[in-house]
Amino acid sequence: MVNKGSGSICFAPTREATTILKGGMSLVIVWVHFSIFSPTPVSYSGYFAALGAPVVGMFLFLSGYGLMKSWQIHGVSFWNGFLKRRFSKLLCPLLVATLIFQIVQWTQGIFSWSLISKGFLQGDPPLPFSWFVYEIAVLYLFFFICGRWTHNYSRFCALLFLSILIIYVFLRHINWLYVWYCTLPCFMGGVLMGLFENRVLTILNRHFIATMILFAVFCSLTLFSLVKSEGYEDPSNLLGGIFLFLLPFIWFVLLICIQLRTGWVGYALGVISYEIYVFHGIFIMNMALINGSGWFHFFFVSGGSLLSAFFMHKIQLFLHHIK
Numbered sequence: 001m002v003n004k005g006s007g008s009i010c011f012a013p014t015r016e017a018t019t020i021l022k023g024g025m026s027l028v029i030v031w032v033h034f035s036i037f038s039p040t041p042v043s044y045s046g047y048f049a050a051l052g053a054p055v056v057g058m059f060l061f062l063s064g065y066g067l068m069k070s071w072q073i074h075g076v077s078f079w080n081g082f083l084k085r086r087f088s089k090l091l092c093p094l095l096v097a098t099l100i101f102q103i104v105q106w107t108q109g110i111f112s113w114s115l116i117s118k119g120f121l122q123g124d125p126p127l128p129f130s131w132f133v134y135e136i137a138v139l140y141l142f143f144f145i146c147g148r149w150t151h152n153y154s155r156f157c158a159l160l161f162l163s164i165l166i167i168y169v170f171l172r173h174i175n176w177l178y179v180w181y182c183t184l185p186c187f188m189g190g191v192l193m194g195l196f197e198n199r200v201l202t203i204l205n206r207h208f209i210a211t212m213i214l215f216a217v218f219c220s221l222t223l224f225s226l227v228k229s230e231g232y233e234d235p236s237n238l239l240g241g242i243f244l245f246l247l248p249f250i251w252f253v254l255l256i257c258i259q260l261r262t263g264w265v266g267y268a269l270g271v272i273s274y275e276i277y278v279f280h281g282i283f284i285m286n287m288a289l290i291n292g293s294g295w296f297h298f299f300f301v302s303g304g305s306l307l308s309a310f311f312m313h314k315i316q317l318f319l320h321h322i323k
Contacts, residue, residue: 013252016267018062018065018066018270019267019270019271019273020266020267020269020270021058021062021270022059022062022270022273023266023267023268023269023270023271023272023273023276024266024269024270025055025058025059025273026269026270026272026273026274026276026277027269027276027302028051028055029052029055029056029129029276029277029280030276030280030284030301030302030305031302032051032052032055033052033129033280033281033284034284034297034298034301034302036052037284037285037287038287038294038297038298039287039288039297040292040293040294040297052179053179053182053183054248056132056179056183057183057186057248058186058248058252059132060136060139060183060184060186060187060190060248061186061187061189061190061193061248061252062190062248063136063139063187063190064139064143064186064187064188064189064190064191064192064193064194065190065191065193065194065252066190066194067140067143067190067191067194068190068191068193068194068195069194069197071147072194072195076151079144079147079148082140082144083140083141083144086137086140087137087140089274089316090133090136090137090274092312092315092316092319093274093275093278093279093312093316094127094130094133094278096312097127097130097278097279097281097282097308097312098125098126098127098130100282101126101127101128101281101282101285102116102126104282104286122176123171123174123176123177123180124177127278127281127282128281128282128284128285129277129280129281129284130278130281131177131179131180132277133277133278135180135184138167139164139187142160142163142164142167143160143191145163146159146160146163153195157188157191157192157195160188160191161188164184164185164187164188167181167184168181168184168185171184186248189248190248193252271313272306272309272310272312272313275308275309275310275312275313276305276306276309278309278312279304279305279308279309279312280301280304280305282304282308283300283301283304283305283308284301287300287301
């Protein structure tokens with residue numbers, strides 16, 4: 001670990017910084033989907049549409065990074081109750097939000113068990129945008145299996161990489177939506193960053209300006225490539241795919257450099273970032289039922305997502321306290 005008194009300018013990000021980043025990214029995801037599905041778009045909302053895949057990639061990156069750092073810190077004890085801890089945090093908000101959404105569907109006369117089962121088979125879960133939750137649960141499972149199989153970091157990374165590659169090829173083969181697999185490698189990128197963080201920090205502190213210039217040139221060339229092609233989902237756009245994998249590294253480096261701090265508001269958003277993601281689909285897919293302007297829908301979706309996430313988080317804390 002690089003010491004802050006050593007004259008370095010780059011340090012490992014704090015838990016507070018990554019939590020704040022998650023909070024900001026969860027709001028960006030809400031606005032991305034609002035810009036796509038809003039019946040009455042507001043000014044400048046279209047600029048958010050292209051941020052969806054990179055932000056999801058960053059979420060996966062931070063998940064892999066956090067797991068790897070926790071394993072390094074806690075050692076073998078990290079695996080005790082691993083699946084129970086991870087899945088319990090995912091499951092309760094997912095089930096509650098899915099139930100609420102399907103009740104709304106039933107009141108509109110469009111609830112169907114056959115539609116739900118058919119949607120699952122086609123990669124479309126019964127809660128809008130919840131594919132990410134199922135994907136992260138699968139990644140947690142494979143992280144656990146690989147980690148229990150071997151405690152050697154090198155062999156673990158090789159096994160996890162092979163597992164993710166198999167998942168990636170399988171999802172493409174069955175023609176599920178590109179969102180399922182286009183950001184999948186970012187999880188592996190986060191694991192590698194957690195493993196080699198000290199080496200990355202050393203390189204950054206020795207060659208900071210050169211590294212920033214390389215990042216700027218690469219981003220400029222890749223953005224130009226995306227403008228000239230069909231975007232991330234275009235299989236022929238190899239540079240775009242590489243960019244989507246490397247962008248979380250670039251953002252993470254910036255996080256290392258700026259040591260993000262925004263006070264309790266940003267941190268509070270980060271604490272409920274998962275709940276924001278899970279619940280926002282309910283409001284996105286039903287905002288058209290309410291008459292109003294684009295801005296009314298914007299605040300309806302944003303405010304509803306935040307309030308639902310807040311109360312869900314409080315309920316989870318209460319349930320955890322009475323156990």
